[in-house]
Amino acid sequence: LLSERNGIRPINPKTTTLSLALANADLAGRMHVVVGTPFFEIRTLICDQDDRPVHVGHQFYLGELYTFTL
Numbered sequence: 001l002l003s004e005r006n007g008i009r010p011i012n013p014k015t016t017t018l019s020l021a022l023a024n025a026d027l028a029g030r031m032h033v034v035v036g037t038p039f040f041e042i043r044t045l046i047c048d049q050d051d052r053p054v055h056v057g058h059q060f061y062l063g064e065l066y067t068f069t070l
């Protein structure tokens with residue numbers, strides 16, 4: 001859709017970072033877990049053909065429910 005409607009091609013993945021994070025009070029409350037629960041934290045940046053950001057992602061995955069194959 002970005003390409004069809006706006007001529008934007010999200011072709012330049014800049015970075016994806018996977019790290020371990022422990023839930024602080026805010027995240028624990030949002031996710032209904034106790035403070036200190038381990039999460040995978042993923043941050044992603046994807047740019048277009050002109051090196052402009054078109055996607056910035058920041059996600060938390062509950063550590064006990066996910067396995068990542070890299």
